[in-house]
Amino acid sequence: xxxxxxxxxxxxxxxxxxxxxxxxxxxxxxxxxxxxxxxxxxxxxxxxxxxxxxxxxxxxxxxxxxxxxxxxxxxxxxxxxxxxxxxxxxxxxxx
Amino acid sequence: xxxxxxxxxxxxxxxxxxxxxxxxxxxxxxxxxxxxxxxxxxxxxxxxxxxxxxxxxxxxxxxxxxxxxxxxxxxxxxxxxxxxxxxxxxxxxxx
Amino acid sequence: xxxxxxxxxxxxxxxxxxxxxxxxxxxxxxxxxxxxxxxxxxxxxxxxxxxxxxxxxxxxxxxxxxxxxxxxxxxxxxxxxxxxxxxxxxxxxxx
Amino acid sequence: xxxxxxxxxxxxxxxxxxxxxxxxxxxxxxxxxxxxxxxxxxxxxxxxxxxxxxxxxxxxxxxxxxxxxxxxxxxxxxxxxxxxxxxxxxxxxxx
Amino acid sequence: xxxxxxxxxxxxxxxxxxxxxxxxxxxxxxxxxxxxxxxxxxxxxxxxxxxxxxxxxxxxxxxxxxxxxxxxxxxxxxxxxxxxxxxxxxxxxxx
Amino acid sequence: xxxxxxxxxxxxxxxxxxxxxxxxxxxxxxxxxxxxxxxxxxxxxxxxxxxxxxxxxxxxxxxxxxxxxxxxxxxxxxxxxxxxxxxxxxxxxxx
Amino acid sequence: xxxxxxxxxxxxxxxxxxxxxxxxxxxxxxxxxxxxxxxxxxxxxxxxxxxxxxxxxxxxxxxxxxxxxxxxxxxxxxxxxxxxxxxxxxxxxxx
Numbered sequence: 001x002x003x004x005x006x007x008x009x010x011x012x013x014x015x016x017x018x019x020x021x022x023x024x025x026x027x028x029x030x031x032x033x034x035x036x037x038x039x040x041x042x043x044x045x046x047x048x049x050x051x052x053x054x055x056x057x058x059x060x061x062x063x064x065x066x067x068x069x070x071x072x073x074x075x076x077x078x079x080x081x082x083x084x085x086x087x088x089x090x091x092x093x094x095x
Numbered sequence: 096x097x098x099x100x101x102x103x104x105x106x107x108x109x110x111x112x113x114x115x116x117x118x119x120x121x122x123x124x125x126x127x128x129x130x131x132x133x134x135x136x137x138x139x140x141x142x143x144x145x146x147x148x149x150x151x152x153x154x155x156x157x158x159x160x161x162x163x164x165x166x167x168x169x170x171x172x173x174x175x176x177x178x179x180x181x182x183x184x185x186x187x188x189x190x
Numbered sequence: 191x192x193x194x195x196x197x198x199x200x201x202x203x204x205x206x207x208x209x210x211x212x213x214x215x216x217x218x219x220x221x222x223x224x225x226x227x228x229x230x231x232x233x234x235x236x237x238x239x240x241x242x243x244x245x246x247x248x249x250x251x252x253x254x255x256x257x258x259x260x261x262x263x264x265x266x267x268x269x270x271x272x273x274x275x276x277x278x279x280x281x282x283x284x285x
Numbered sequence: 286x287x288x289x290x291x292x293x294x295x296x297x298x299x300x301x302x303x304x305x306x307x308x309x310x311x312x313x314x315x316x317x318x319x320x321x322x323x324x325x326x327x328x329x330x331x332x333x334x335x336x337x338x339x340x341x342x343x344x345x346x347x348x349x350x351x352x353x354x355x356x357x358x359x360x361x362x363x364x365x366x367x368x369x370x371x372x373x374x375x376x377x378x379x380x
Numbered sequence: 381x382x383x384x385x386x387x388x389x390x391x392x393x394x395x396x397x398x399x400x401x402x403x404x405x406x407x408x409x410x411x412x413x414x415x416x417x418x419x420x421x422x423x424x425x426x427x428x429x430x431x432x433x434x435x436x437x438x439x440x441x442x443x444x445x446x447x448x449x450x451x452x453x454x455x456x457x458x459x460x461x462x463x464x465x466x467x468x469x470x471x472x473x474x475x
Numbered sequence: 476x477x478x479x480x481x482x483x484x485x486x487x488x489x490x491x492x493x494x495x496x497x498x499x500x501x502x503x504x505x506x507x508x509x510x511x512x513x514x515x516x517x518x519x520x521x522x523x524x525x526x527x528x529x530x531x532x533x534x535x536x537x538x539x540x541x542x543x544x545x546x547x548x549x550x551x552x553x554x555x556x557x558x559x560x561x562x563x564x565x566x567x568x569x570x
Numbered sequence: 571x572x573x574x575x576x577x578x579x580x581x582x583x584x585x586x587x588x589x590x591x592x593x594x595x596x597x598x599x600x601x602x603x604x605x606x607x608x609x610x611x612x613x614x615x616x617x618x619x620x621x622x623x624x625x626x627x628x629x630x631x632x633x634x635x636x637x638x639x640x641x642x643x644x645x646x647x648x649x650x651x652x653x654x655x656x657x658x659x660x661x662x663x664x665x
Binding site: 383385390429 | 620624628
């Protein structure tokens with residue numbers, strides 16, 4: 001597995017994105033539609049001007065919504081993941 | 096439901112936007128016309144350079160005006176919502 | 191009525207803009223000509239990096255000049271208003 | 286008359302710009318040629334990140350040089366003025 | 381060898397990028413696919429506004445993922461290296 | 476004469492730019508070639524975020540090199556000058 | 571000779587860039603290939619927001635790698651030099 005750097009977050013995109021367990025449906029036609037996935041790993045967080053780091057607002061296991069263009073794709077063990085910045089994550093889906 | 100991150104706000108767009116109860120009418124023809132909606136959920140607020148967060152200026156239940164291009168669309172339970180930044184909200188409609 | 195957020199200001203554009211009581215005439219032909227109006231409501235002011243807010247330099251009732259492209263249009267009670275940032279206001283017309 | 290806001294400055298452009306009393310001649314052909322004028326009114330000055338304002342470096346009566354594209358035009362009492370930012374002023378002409 | 385300056389990092393791109401020991405496979409078709417490599421040398425780190433430097437989050441020997449367009453190519457002793465900014469590194473591959 | 480504002484510097488471009496006394500020759504063909512001139516007057520210096528000003532690194536009489544596109548042209552007493560920002564000055568020519 | 575201002579550095583580009591003593595070869599075909607040279611003079615260093623200057627990370631005599639588009643060309647005593655910002659320097663070549 002990999003450890004994201006700084007404010008990067010490793011996300012596994014949800015398989016069936018059209019209709020999730022929590023009832024969240026993402027529109028097909030929206031030009032910039034958010035995507036859903038699960039947080040797999042987080043970095044040490046964003047660095048402030050003071051040099052301190054702020055712990056990420058998401059944690060391993062969180063179901064999250066993110067923008068369509070968020071992140072870079074990587075494949076680990078044959079599966080596809082996304083490495084995105086914490087700021088690309090729009091919301092956490094409540095259980 | 097979802098919990099917005101940081102300065103994100105979850106907004107339910109008003110059904111009948113042409114003429115609201117409060118008498119606010121939004122022009123059809125304006126190139127960048129604001130939209131009206133209701134705040135459903137807010138995040139922890141914008142992060143300052145110091146790492147502190149500032150509580151959002153809007154709260155659940157607020158009727159708000161926002162710019163036409165604000166936010167990303169999501170569907171929850173078959174209904175469409177917007178996830179926008181607090182700064183995209185122009186004003187709160189007084190009751 | 192509405193309450194502007196942060197550094198937003200609600201302005202009612204002057205009806206007869208060509209020639210005002212104070213004698214200020216705005217040229218027709220200028221490519222980026224300022225507009226005149228009256229402040230109807232102000233927000234809590236711009237937020238500093240420290241999280242503090244600075245009270246707006248304009249107040250309800252002020253006659254103001256603003257740039258041609260300032261703000262978003264809204265209609266309240268059948269009348270058209272502008273929601274602009276305080277920084278889009280160029281000057282206050284003295285009484 | 287008007288009171289400029291913040292770092293805005295009200296300037297009356299010099300009538301005869303080709304040749305001034307101080308002997309400053311501005312070239313016709315320069316693509317981005319500075320203009321000359323007189324400061325009529327200043328605002329409270331630029332706001333720092335701390336919220337404090339810095340008194341403007343120019344004052345009423347100063348003859349100033351500014352860039353060609355500086356400011357917005359307004360007409361007061363039938364005469365044309367410019368509302369520009371203090372940073373658009375290049376230099377003060379010495380008496 | 382060379383010593384990177386500031387937040388620069390010297391990286392040796394992995395020979396066989398399609399399939400690594402750790403099982404990470406990078407997709408061929410992704411428009412902006414990350415690359416994998418090994419950190420050869422790091423600089424003194426990014427400078428904060430205060431003038432202090434923050435030690436890099438990666439160190440010599442780290443296997444890292446980086447964006448496709450990261451860095452400048454140099455050849456040392458006949459081999460090709462990349463000089464990139466620490467912020468271009470997305471994640472560290474765990475051993 | 477004029478007094479530059481803030482970080483502005485008044486420079487008199489050297490007449491014979493192809494070959495100077497100090498032996499500095501500026502190439503004709505370079506796309507963005509620096510120019511040489513003499514500092515005639517300086518402003519009070521660049522303002523920091525704190526509101527303090529930093530004394531300019533150049534002074535009256537300094538021979539300086541600057542970028543090709545630096546500054547705005549003005550004519551004083553029939554001679555052409557440049558009003559540029561201190562940051563457009565690349566180096567001081569040693570005597 | 572000249573004294574660079576602020577974070578500017580005067581660099582003499584290496585004559586034989588294809589193959590250096592240290593074995594560093596720079597590829598011909600790279601679209602944005604770094605260049606090699608020797609530091610001839612440095613400025614007082616980059617200014618922080620506080621007004622303090624940070625001593626440059628390179629010194630006279632350092633062999634350095636820099637990006638292809640770094641700096642402005644000047645000729646001193648018939649030889650060609652580059653005036654670049656310290657941030658355009660990628661790495662120091664170890665002796």
